[in-house]
Amino acid sequence: MPFSLKGRRSILFLAVLLFVHLVLISIQVPLENETSLFKRAIFTVFAPVQRNVVSAIDGIAGTWNGFFGLRGVRTENQRLKKELFFRNQENGILRGLGGFLRNANKLEEKLQGLRGSILAARIIGLDASNYYRSVIVNRGRADGVRKDMAVCDRNGNVIGRTVDPVTQGESRVQLITDADSGISVISSGPDRIVGVLSGDSLGLCRMKFVLATTAGGAEGEELFTTGFDKIYPPGLRVGTVVQVGNDASLFKAILVRPAFSFADLDAVAIITEQVQELY
Numbered sequence: 001m002p003f004s005l006k007g008r009r010s011i012l013f014l015a016v017l018l019f020v021h022l023v024l025i026s027i028q029v030p031l032e033n034e035t036s037l038f039k040r041a042i043f044t045v046f047a048p049v050q051r052n053v054v055s056a057i058d059g060i061a062g063t064w065n066g067f068f069g070l071r072g073v074r075t076e077n078q079r080l081k082k083e084l085f086f087r088n089q090e091n092g093i094l095r096g097l098g099g100f101l102r103n104a105n106k107l108e109e110k111l112q113g114l115r116g117s118i119l120a121a122r123i124i125g126l127d128a129s130n131y132y133r134s135v136i137v138n139r140g141r142a143d144g145v146r147k148d149m150a151v152c153d154r155n156g157n158v159i160g161r162t163v164d165p166v167t168q169g170e171s172r173v174q175l176i177t178d179a180d181s182g183i184s185v186i187s188s189g190p191d192r193i194v195g196v197l198s199g200d201s202l203g204l205c206r207m208k209f210v211l212a213t214t215a216g217g218a219e220g221e222e223l224f225t226t227g228f229d230k231i232y233p234p235g236l237r238v239g240t241v242v243q244v245g246n247d248a249s250l251f252k253a254i255l256v257r258p259a260f261s262f263a264d265l266d267a268v269a270i271i272t273e274q275v276q277e278l279y
Helices: 005-028 037-100 104-112
Strands: 118-126 134-137 150-153 158-166 171-175 183-187 194-199 205-208 222-225 237-246 252-258 267-271
Touching: 134 158, 183 237, 205 237
Parallel strands: none
Antiparallel strands: 118 134, 118 267, 134 171, 150 158, 150 267, 158 171, 183 194, 183 222, 194 205, 205 252, 222 237, 237 252
């Protein structure tokens, strides 16, 4: 009696099932020492997926580490800039200390307390009428600031001194380019001329009270503080002579370019100890 349609389907299904079973058994049997065909197929399918997942994880980790690495570099950069800021101030003061104090023990004693006499500040305002006259800094009485303290730029060049008003959190700094300012300076030339530096309210300065008969004072000579005014420590860089002539009086007309730059005037240093205390 011929098989029914249902019987044929059952036999065909059984045959297919046996075939699939034999194929699965065969692909799982390794060929000698080689990996089975089944494992190879699984590896071929999932290896690229794993590689992509690992690459994505590595990319995220790299970005994450790069982010914190960049933050670390930025923090280190800020630390180095701060260190350079204080080093520049110390170097400027040391020029005067080295020539003023001949005793090695006394010099070492002053060096130990030098860092504590430098107060970092930031300019937060300019003189509304003439920004060559004065600036406002974010340090005041609460930080130990008093009137007549020397102020330098980030490179240790003199910019001026603190003047009234000095409030609890802010101070006014009179710039050396103010026509009403005055600072005792000495030139770097062989004749070492001494005079008083005042501003011209146009961004430059003039060295006054140098007799026309005095030798020295050539263009290109640098000017430094003398310390005679008891405000600025001696040896701080003030400016450079750019022009020398004679005025109608008995004195030379000496034009000076300040050592500091208005374009870079942001962070400043206030020397909190008076000259007589520092030296």
